[in-house]
Structures are given as C-alpha cells and as structure tokens.
Amino acid sequence: MRIRPITPPLLIEEIADRVASAGTPWVRVAVDGPPPARPDELADALAGPLRLRGRAVVRVSARDFLRPASLRFEHGRTDPDVFYDDWLDVGALDREVLGPLGPGGTGRVLPALWDSETDRAVRAAYVTLPPGGVVLVYGALLLGRGLPFDLTAHLWLSPAALRRKVAADEAWTLPAYERYEREADPAGTADLVVRMDHPDRPALVE
DSSP, X not given: OOEEEOOHHHHHHXXXXXXXXXXXXXEEEEEEOOGGGOHHHHHHHHHHHHHHTTOOEEEEEGGGGBOOHHHHTTTOTTOHHHHHHXXXXXXXXXXXXXGGXXXXXXXXXXXXXXXXXXXXXXXXXXXXXXXXXXXXXXXSSOSSSOOOOSEEEEEEOOHHHHHHXXXXXXXXXXXXXXXXXXXXXXXXXXXXXXXXXXXXXXXXEO
C-alpha cells in the first residue's frame, strides 16, 4: 500500500478521469464518507470536470433517501445500530436511482425521494440521463449494502479525526462508523480511498 499526497484540484481531476473512462452505459458512482469528510463537497466539485469531459451529471444525496421518521426513530433518536442498519432506504435508492442506470435500464432517475427535515415526500421530477451520464450518490455508510455502483470512492477519516470533527449532536453515531469499518471494510473494498484527515491536504491510498 502506498499513500500519495495530492492537491485537492488534482484529486478531482484524477477521479473525473477515472469516472469518464468507465465503459458502462451509465456510471453509478458512490462518494462515501461521514459528514466531516465532506462527501457532498467532493461530489459537487466533480460535476463540472465531468461535464467538461462530455458527461451529463446528476447528484443524489443519500440523505434524500432516508426512511420516514416513524421508522428511523422507532427505537429512539440516537440508536447507532438503527442508524447503521435502517436509516437509509436501500431499496428505494436502488429502485429509483441505480437500477434504471444498469444494463438495459431506462436512464430515468429520481434525484430525491424524502425530505428528512419536514418528514415528507419530495415532489422531485424524474430526470433522464443520456447514455454515458454519471450519477454521483454521496453520503455516509453507502458501501457493503449490495448497491450496484460502478465506481466507489471512500473518504476516510482516522478514528481520532472523526471523533474530533463530528458535530456534538451527532457524536452518538460514532459506534455506527466503528461498526462500518469492521463489517463493511470500506477502506479495503472501495475502488478509490482518499485520506481526509486534512481536507486541504488529501492523500490517495494506492
């Protein structure tokens, strides 16, 4: 294993090149990482370079595919095992986003399903990605769930950095991330692993 320091702009270009070189009809990309690793910012930064490479892009936040509050909070609001197992609506994400971009798919995806703040369905319109298009699904705990991604990038934080950076009101999620490391092994299974203890000085694990 080699750890290669890289500048943020060069990191974006390298990932964009990797995505653009994929030979699948559409490219389904996971940008996986806890909130302090900023997967949303990486997904946003990738959109422009991918479009410059001739790829249409749709960004999808995993937070827009959470289950309703009645299911997420059935056993309390701060249960790390429920957070790990049951918050993400894996079936809906597959059905509405990833499945339509698989072999023989229609290219018609729903970019958002559920507003977890208002606990209501989002009235989002379906979007049709042309062949060669890219969907960037970003958020936490995405890997190890059998979701059919074509390329996976895991933004890794050391346990110490995660404890230091996680919001105080989300510290209860830390056992879920520890379990994720043990059970899903995202750093060992992702196609790309980026160390993000210092976001201004990331490093690629090769």
